[in-house]
Amino acid sequence: MNAAASPPRPLALTCGEPAGIGAEIALKAWAEREAGGPPFLLLDQPARLARIAESLGLAVPIAAIAAPAEADAALFAEALPVLPLAAPIDGRPGQIAEGDAAAIIEAITRAVRLTQAGETAAVVTNPIRKQSLKTMGLAHPGHTEFLAELAGADARSVMLLASPRLRVVPVTVHVALAAVPRLLTAAEIVTVTLATARALRLDFGIAAPRLAVLGLNPHAGESGLLGREEIEIIAPAIERLKAAGLDVFGPVPPDAAFHAAARSRYDAAICMYHDQALLPLKTLDFDEGVNVTLNLPFVRTSPDHGTAIDIAGTGKANPQSLIAALRLAATMAETRRRTAAS
Numbered sequence: 001m002n003a004a005a006s007p008p009r010p011l012a013l014t015c016g017e018p019a020g021i022g023a024e025i026a027l028k029a030w031a032e033r034e035a036g037g038p039p040f041l042l043l044d045q046p047a048r049l050a051r052i053a054e055s056l057g058l059a060v061p062i063a064a065i066a067a068p069a070e071a072d073a074a075l076f077a078e079a080l081p082v083l084p085l086a087a088p089i090d091g092r093p094g095q096i097a098e099g100d101a102a103a104i105i106e107a108i109t110r111a112v113r114l115t116q117a118g119e120t121a122a123v124v125t126n127p128i129r130k131q132s133l134k135t136m137g138l139a140h141p142g143h144t145e146f147l148a149e150l151a152g153a154d155a156r157s158v159m160l161l162a163s164p165r166l167r168v169v170p171v172t173v174h175v176a177l178a179a180v181p182r183l184l185t186a187a188e189i190v191t192v193t194l195a196t197a198r199a200l201r202l203d204f205g206i207a208a209p210r211l212a213v214l215g216l217n218p219h220a221g222e223s224g225l226l227g228r229e230e231i232e233i234i235a236p237a238i239e240r241l242k243a244a245g246l247d248v249f250g251p252v253p254p255d256a257a258f259h260a261a262a263r264s265r266y267d268a269a270i271c272m273y274h275d276q277a278l279l280p281l282k283t284l285d286f287d288e289g290v291n292v293t294l295n296l297p298f299v300r301t302s303p304d305h306g307t308a309i310d311i312a313g314t315g316k317a318n319p320q321s322l323i324a325a326l327r328l329a330a331t332m333a334e335t336r337r338r339t340a341a342s
């Protein structure tokens with residue numbers, strides 16, 4: 001059977017923080033599955049999921065599987081396929097158990113290995129507390145950085161958030177605001193922007209991406225009166241990107257970068273720090289935002305929100321961002337397969 005005729009491989013969805021809403025939104029995403037939609041398997045504990053489904057009144061049959069190949073369209077139509085984790089899970093929605101860090105990391109690691117082996121199509125992660133990585137002795141502040149190590153990627157991973165109305169990429173990611181000016185370099189801006197342009201072509205199918213690079217300071221520095229990063233770092237990076245043939249402009253004053261007319265001028269906005277990027281996206285499209293990691297040898301997406309421990313176990317969790325993450329992962333994996341083959 002050639003690749004084009006192969007049945008779709010399932011997506012590998014991780015458990016995330018067991019005290020959070022990951023299980024609930026995964027159960028709800030399965031309940032809202034569409035005919036022909038991407039099948040997914042969940043790396044978790046089947047008995048725990050059955051308990052949570054019952055407590056929330058969700059009619060979701062759980063099918064424990066031994067290998068991803070079992071999670072085909074026929075099984076997925078009838079039950080949520082769950083690949084059991086070796087590590088135990090003690091936490092319950094709303095109640096953190098620090099010992100669950102081992103299961104959280106096992107799920108991420110196995111999802112990556114299965115995808116690298118071609119058994120699953122892409123990695124989709126449920127949200128974690130960054131403390132879990134620390135508990136396991138890992139220095140990475142989030143999935144974005146941890147996945148680069150797991151992938152053995154040469155290049156640094158890049159965070160992109162995508163929603164129906166906006167795509168944003170923070171150059172600095174999980175760092176204190178006070179550290180941003182020190183960490184911002186022309187080389188970093190060039191690396192991140194080139195990675196974004198490449199991903200927009202290969203994974204999103206945008207042949208000639210248009211990129212806006214934002215300033216750091218109010219009014220993009222106002223000719224140096226309100227800060228010099230635009231003159232010394234950001235504008236030189238833009239010149240290098242133009243010289244490399246990119247359709248790029250800026251530094252754009254950040255406060256004027258996200259209104260509708262401004263958004264129509266670019267395919268992605270390169271932002272200087274985490275909240276400059278995520279704040280407009282979550283304000284516009286919180287329920288449909290997807291977090292994507294670029295520069296990896298496999299596709300990884302995640303909902304845009306966090307663990308939401310404050311509402312875990314109450315039945316209030318909205319699965320739409322996870323559903324968008326599952327759909328985008330399947331589309332990106334297929335687009336990447338087609339562009340790589342052409």
Ligand SMILES: NC(=O)C1=CN([C@@H]2O[C@H](COP(=O)(O)OP(=O)(O)OC[C@H]3O[C@@H](n4cnc5c(N)ncnc54)[C@H](O)[C@@H]3O)[C@@H](O)[C@H]2O)C=CC1
Nearest residue numbers: 126127128129130302304305306307308310311316317318
């Ligand atoms: N990909 C990941 O692993 C991510 C992890 N986080 C982590 O999550 C933890 C909590 O972060 P917060 O800043 O509090 O953000 P959060 O997104 O968990 O919660 C913010 C507010 O939005 C609500 N909310 C979030 N998702 C929702 C959903 N699907 N349906 C209904 N309401 C929802 C929560 O109840 C809360 O009131 C932190 O430890 C953070 O590091 C945050 C973002 C992404």
Ligand SMILES: NCC(=O)COP(=O)(O)O
Nearest residue numbers: 142143144145278291302
């Ligand atoms: N705010 C985004 C976030 O914290 C998610 O980070 P990551 O775990 O996807 O690296």
